Amino acid sequence: MMPKQxxxxxxxxxxxxxxxxxxxxxxxxxxxxxxxxxxxxVRVSDGFDPLLRRPLSIHRVNRTEKTFxxxxxxxxxxxxxxxxxxxxEELDILGPLGNSFDLSQVKDSAILVGGGMGVAPLLxxxxxxxxxxxxxxxxxxxxxxxxxxDDFKQITDKVQISTDxxxxxxxxxxxxxxxxxxxxxxxxxxxxACGPKGMLKVISKITTAxxxxxxxxxxxxxxxxxxxxxxxxxxKKVCKDGPVxxxxxxxxxx
Ligand SMILES: Cc1cc2nc3c(=O)[nH]c(=O)nc-3n(C[C@H](O)[C@H](O)[C@H](O)COP(=O)(O)OP(=O)(O)OC[C@H]3O[C@@H](n4cnc5c(N)ncnc54)[C@H](O)[C@@H]3O)c2cc1C
Ligand code: FES
Numbered sequence: 001m002m003p004k005q006x007x008x009x010x011x012x013x014x015x016x017x018x019x020x021x022x023x024x025x026x027x028x029x030x031x032x033x034x035x036x037x038x039x040x041x042v043r044v045s046d047g048f049d050p051l052l053r054r055p056l057s058i059h060r061v062n063r064t065e066k067t068f069x070x071x072x073x074x075x076x077x078x079x080x081x082x083x084x085x086x087x088x089e090e091l092d093i094l095g096p097l098g099n100s101f102d103l104s105q106v107k108d109s110a111i112l113v114g115g116g117m118g119v120a121p122l123l124x125x126x127x128x129x130x131x132x133x134x135x136x137x138x139x140x141x142x143x144x145x146x147x148x149x150d151d152f153k154q155i156t157d158k159v160q161i162s163t164d165x166x167x168x169x170x171x172x173x174x175x176x177x178x179x180x181x182x183x184x185x186x187x188x189x190x191x192x193a194c195g196p197k198g199m200l201k202v203i204s205k206i207t208t209a210x211x212x213x214x215x216x217x218x219x220x221x222x223x224x225x226x227x228x229x230x231x232x233x234x235x236k237k238v239c240k241d242g243p244v245x246x247x248x249x250x251x252x253x254x
Pocket of ligand 2: 216217218219220221222223225226227228239240
């Protein structure tokens with residue numbers, strides 16, 4: 001489906017933690033056409049600062065209510081401005097953008113791995129795969145950085161958590177939780193991951209995964225080449241060829 005520029009009314013805007021927010025927006029077009037792994041480009045200001053839209057993953061859709069959600073962390077000017085938007089206001093949104101996770105690989109089981117805000121697109125994916133044998137692995141730096149755990153636990157009871165500081169469940173980086181799941185399986189289990197680049201690189205050494213990559217973006221529609229990454233088949237645009245790539249295709253440069 002072609003991306004469209006749409007005005008979306010804010011239906012709800014919840015603060016989930018000191019820097020974490022969940023935004024519910026009305027759009028029949030985006031809620032009915034978006035696929036897991038896609039993102040939208042959000043205009044956060046009516047003026048020229050910041051000029052560029054900010055890319056955020058589609059976190060969840062409700063096709064009955066014709067709404068979709070974004071989950072974001074305030075990290076700078078754009079996300080700070082976004083956090084100040086109130087229920088009833090309208091946002092200028094371009095989307096849905098990018099490719100999506102390939103769900104055709106999933107027969108009975110799948111593993112979803114999210115690090116930090118990388119959980120954002122995985123809830124949409126988990127809800128689409130509901131009913132399959134899902135293992136969900138979530139990593140965060142600390143207990144107070146874990147978001148939407150209850151939403152994942154409503155989909156499957158196989159949710160494992162790791163924190164870097166050990167403040168919740170296992171003290172390790174989240175790829176460590178993946179190792180035993182892949183080691184004891186005779187067939188490769190389709191694995192989907194989103195999170196910091198370092199985490200995705202480690203995962204690519206453990207198994208083949210569909211990874212959602214991040215890059216600084218400008219146009220978001222494939223025209224400026226601002227978001228290219230190096231792959232085995234040349235440079236690719238994260239906004240148009242991605243954000244989802246086969247982990248074995250990436251030339252990891254970190
Ligand atoms: C396809 C895609 C999907 C994304 N989905 C989400 C999401 O669902 N939730 C979420 O919280 N964030 C997501 N991001 C990251 C988000 O776009 C940035 O955090 C946001 O644009 C920062 O804007 P800002 O003006 O607040 O920060 P800025 O002032 O622009 O930057 C603040 C800091 O964040 C870093 N930063 C900014 N943009 C990126 C980026 N794209 N990748 C890595 N580091 C960045 C900068 O280097 C700087 O250190 C996504 C990015 C991409 C490319
Ligand atoms: S952001 Fe312009 S080509 Fe990707």
